[in-house]
Amino acid sequence: xxxxxxxxxxxxxxxxxxxxxxxxxxxxxxxxxxxxxxxxxxxxxxxxxxxxxxxxxxxxxxxxxxxxxxxxxxxxxxxxxxxxxxxxxxxxxxxxxxxxxxxxxxxxxxxxxxxxxxxxxxxxxxxxxxxxxxxxxxxxxxxxxxxxxxxxxxxxxxxxxxxxxxxxxxxxxxxxxxxxxxxxxxxxxxxxxxxxxxxxxxxxxxxxxxxxxxxxxxxxxxxxxxxxxxxxxxxxxxxxxxxxxxxxxxxxxxxxxxxxxxxxxxxxxxxxxxxxxxxxxxxxxxxxxxxxxxxxxxxxxxxxxxxxxxxxxxxxxxxxxxxxxxxxxxxxxxxxxxxxxxxxxxxxxxxxxxxxxxxxx
Amino acid sequence: xxxxxxxxxxxxxxxxxxxxxxxxxxxxxxxxxxxxxxxxxxxxxxxxxxxxxxxxxxxxxxxxxxxxxxxxxxxxxxxxxxxxxxxxxxxxxxxxxxxxxxxxxxxxxxxxxxxxxxxxxxxxxxxxxxxxxxxxxxxxxxxxxxxxxxxxxxxxxxxxxxxxxxxxxxxxxxxxxxxxxxxxxxxxxxxxxxxxxxxxxxxxxxxxxxxxxxxxxxxxxxxxxxxxxxxxxxxxxxxxxxxxxxxxxxxxxxxxxx
Numbered sequence: 001x002x003x004x005x006x007x008x009x010x011x012x013x014x015x016x017x018x019x020x021x022x023x024x025x026x027x028x029x030x031x032x033x034x035x036x037x038x039x040x041x042x043x044x045x046x047x048x049x050x051x052x053x054x055x056x057x058x059x060x061x062x063x064x065x066x067x068x069x070x071x072x073x074x075x076x077x078x079x080x081x082x083x084x085x086x087x088x089x090x091x092x093x094x095x096x097x098x099x100x101x102x103x104x105x106x107x108x109x110x111x112x113x114x115x116x117x118x119x120x121x122x123x124x125x126x127x128x129x130x131x132x133x134x135x136x137x138x139x140x141x142x143x144x145x146x147x148x149x150x151x152x153x154x155x156x157x158x159x160x161x162x163x164x165x166x167x168x169x170x171x172x173x174x175x176x177x178x179x180x181x182x183x184x185x186x187x188x189x190x191x192x193x194x195x196x197x198x199x200x201x202x203x204x205x206x207x208x209x210x211x212x213x214x215x216x217x218x219x220x221x222x223x224x225x226x227x228x229x230x231x232x233x234x235x236x237x238x239x240x241x242x243x244x245x246x247x248x249x250x251x252x253x254x255x256x257x258x259x260x261x262x263x264x265x266x267x268x269x270x271x272x273x274x275x276x277x278x279x280x281x282x283x284x285x286x287x288x289x290x291x292x293x294x295x296x297x298x299x300x301x302x303x304x305x306x307x308x309x310x311x312x313x314x315x316x317x318x319x320x321x322x323x324x325x326x327x328x329x330x331x332x333x334x335x336x337x338x339x340x341x342x343x344x345x346x347x348x349x350x351x352x353x354x355x356x357x358x359x360x361x
Numbered sequence: 362x363x364x365x366x367x368x369x370x371x372x373x374x375x376x377x378x379x380x381x382x383x384x385x386x387x388x389x390x391x392x393x394x395x396x397x398x399x400x401x402x403x404x405x406x407x408x409x410x411x412x413x414x415x416x417x418x419x420x421x422x423x424x425x426x427x428x429x430x431x432x433x434x435x436x437x438x439x440x441x442x443x444x445x446x447x448x449x450x451x452x453x454x455x456x457x458x459x460x461x462x463x464x465x466x467x468x469x470x471x472x473x474x475x476x477x478x479x480x481x482x483x484x485x486x487x488x489x490x491x492x493x494x495x496x497x498x499x500x501x502x503x504x505x506x507x508x509x510x511x512x513x514x515x516x517x518x519x520x521x522x523x524x525x526x527x528x529x530x531x532x533x534x535x536x537x538x539x540x541x542x543x544x545x546x547x548x549x550x551x552x553x554x555x556x557x558x559x560x561x562x563x564x565x566x567x568x569x570x571x572x573x574x575x576x577x578x579x580x581x582x583x584x585x586x587x588x589x590x591x592x593x594x595x596x597x598x599x600x601x602x603x604x605x606x607x608x609x610x611x612x613x614x615x616x617x618x619x
Contacts, residue, residue, distance in 0.1 A: 169419060245456040248417060249519070253470030253526055254446025263473055267460040 020078060023070040031069050035062035063087060103340075110337030113330045119338075123316075124300035128325040135335045137301040138316035142342070144305045145216045145295070145312055146285050149223035154277055156224075157231030164232070165239040166261055177236075183229035191225040192290030200294050208307070214296035216305030219312065222290035227280040234276025238269040274354040282343045288314040313339040363390035363560040364430045364447075364529040366411060371425035372589070373406045373415055380406045382589035383425070386579055393552060393561045395571035395598065398581030399613070403590025404564045407581070408532050411562065412448035413441050429530070446474070449528035453535040455515035457507035457522070463490075463499050466507035466518055470526035485525050493521035494551050513544025520551065524559070531555065533563040537570065549574050568614060572602045580610045 039058035043049050063083050070079035118134040126133035160180075164173055199218045205211060242265050250260040266273075291297070296309035297319060311319075313335050320332035366388040373380045381403035388394050396404040409415040410423050413434060427434050434444045457466045465472070467486045476482060486503070490496040495517040499510070507518050516536060523531060533552075537545040552561055552574050565571050571578055579595040594607045605611045 243456070245452055245454060246458060248414060248450075249452065249456040249458070249522075250469070250473065251417060252412065252414060252445055252450035252452075253473065253522065254442045254444075255470065255473040256442050259473050264458055264460075268458070270460075 021074050023074045023079070023082065027069065027073070028066070031065045032062050035065050059090065106333065106337045106340060109330070109333040113334040114337070118331070118334055122299060122301045126299070131327045133327070133331060135313065135316050135331065135338065137298065138311040138313045138335060139338065140301060140303060141216055141295070141310040141312040142285055142314070142339070145219045145223060145291065145310065146281060148217060148220035148305060149227055149284055150281055152220065153224045153227040153231055153280065157228050158235050158273065160232045161235035161239055162261060164236050166257070166265070180229045180232045183225070184233065186225065188226055188287045189289040189293070191222045192293035194225065195222040195290065195294045213307065214294060214309040215307055216295050216302070216310035218294035219291045219310065220305065222294055223284040223287060226287065226290070227284050230280040230283065231277055234279065235273050238272035238276065239265060241272070242268045271354045274350050278347045278350050281346060285339060285343055286314050288318045291315045292318070313342070363558065365390050366530060366560065367428045369426045371407065371410060371423060371427055373403070373410050373423045374421065375418065376420040379589040382591050384592045386592060386595045388560060388562060388577070390560050391556055392576040393556055393563065393574050395575035395578045396562065396564045396581060397566070397568060397571050397578060398590070399583070401586065401590070402581040402583045404581045405534055406590070408534055408562060408564050411530070411532055412445050412450055414445070414450060446526055447528055448530040448532060449523035449526065450532045451516070451520055451523055451534065451536045454539055455512060455519050457510070457515050457518050459506070459508045461507055462504045463507045463510070463518060464503040467521045467525055469522055474526070489521040489525035492524055492555065493517045494547055495521055513540045513547060516540060516544065516548060517551070520548070524555065528559065530560045530562070533561065535564050535566060538566060545570070572598060578602070580613060582609055582613065
């Protein structure tokens with residue numbers, strides 16, 4: 001008897017018999033039915049909970065029962081495998097459930113105001129009794145603010161990450177990396193307050209005859225503060241994944257370091273960098289607090305991000321959801337749907353762009 | 362065009378660790394020189410010192426003199442990229458650029474160093490791929506990714522890429538260790554062909570390969586781990602493999618090492 005046989009006496013397979021019995025599906029279903037019936041009886045008869053507890057308890061009982069019953073039939077190892085497999089599939093399902101629910105809720109509730117008026121008009125002169133009114137001004141605001149923030153944050157972030165991976169050595173680089181990590185944890189309201197006290201209350205006066213003023217650009221600055229650390233860290237990780245021999249291969253051809261980074265390292269890491277940038281953009285597009293603090297929110301259309309308040313989709317959702325008008329919730333849902341769709345479209349476009357130019361694999 | 366390499370009293374360091382100690386050797390133009398020795402004996406480090414690839418790693422530095430046709434490549438006013446353009450290198454694992462096609466890989470060195478004219482690049486691509494014995498296999502799919510080739514083909518693509526910039530010296534760091542015997546043979550044939558134009562130095566663990574391809578052989582060894590590697594013997598390949606003058610060399614070659 002080998003050591004394995006002694007340690008795992010329940011293993012029915014031997015060198016002479018490498019087949020094992022399979023646990024039939026009927027019995028599997030039977031275990032499930034029994035588990036949930038038992039759970040229902042226990043929970044409902046004692047009155048300690050409702051159907052939610054039945055499902056949870058039933059699930060736990062099913063996994064335990066599966067491990068036990070299947071263990072009798074096909075051996076302990078196979079049963080454990082079956083149990084974990086079931087647990088993992090369940091976890092996967094549970095993780096996708098909220099997402100599906102969110103998408104479904106957005107679509108079903110957002111469809112009501114999905115009309116031309118919503119995308120073509122603002123909230124200017126819309127009273128509590130008006131059923132129309134739209135988010136055109138908020139869409140403009142989101143696009144401009146996130147656009148400007150991206151234009152500032154992407155070059156800064158990518159160049160910063162290049163410094164950290166390709167050039168930065170010693171204390172200075174370590175310090176920068178530490179502060180980037182600290183920046184990752186900055187709450188958006190703090191970024192908003194920072195821009196409020198620095199830009200809106202101080203710098204914006206210089207351009208506006210001594211009066212402080214809200215602007216979409218101030219919101220962009222706050223979003224930049226939020227996007228930068230995400231972009232730096234994700235880009236840094238992606239650049240680190242580019243194998244050293246690729247760089248050496250280029251150096252060995254007499255290619256200078258900056259050209260190597262530009263033509264070999266960055267293209268190799270491009271898809272990952274784009275994913276990181278899109279995550280940052282998605283986060284920035286969903287921010288409400290900084291926009292409220294430094295752009296103020298405006299109900300009419302303001303194309304100029306550098307002067308006067310602006311709204312944004314996230315802020316619009318917040319305001320409409322809190323509005324007393326009975327027509328406001330529908331507008332909030334449609335704006336939320338628009339925001340999600342916008343981020344989705346941008347993400348898909350960016351992925352396609354990153355793959356264009358790439359060789360067919 | 363091939364050049365003579367002269368190393369005198371070269372020592373390489375990684376930080377405070379001395380990897381090779383006091384190596385001196387002269388490599389004649391248009392010859393193949395093999396560097397053999399046990400793992401960790403510093404032969405790769407020495408090879409990487411010749412085209413200043415050693416210093417890519419942080420805190421790596423070298424002492425001593427390394428000249429190419431009497432120009433010291435470690436002079437402070439030397440342009441590293443010029444040295445590397447003159448002394449190409451093929452690595453142990455094939456490393457074609459993954460975002461580039463076969464064609465782009467072959468002319469990467471030229472393109473990235475500023476050659477723009479398509480006709481020049483086309484000629485250079487064909488010439489270098491032919492020199493690397495790869496043209497016939499890839500001429501119909503030059504726009505396919507270089508990383509999609511087999512290991513042996515990838516290594517020949519890297520050789521094509523290296524010789525496309527027309528260096529004077531080609532350094533090879535165990536170029537066949539990841540390849541099957543047929544691809545190895547293809548690369549050895551290639552080395553004989555390239556010998557007319559380049560000075561070649563190859564690091565190899567395969568002693569039959571050293572005996573087959575090289576004119577001269579250098580044997581590196583270390584006394585024990587942590588000690589720097591030394592050049593024990595450097596002589597005609599014929600002599601090293603038939604009648605070495607050092608006991609250590611004989612032990613290593615006959616498999617009685619250690």
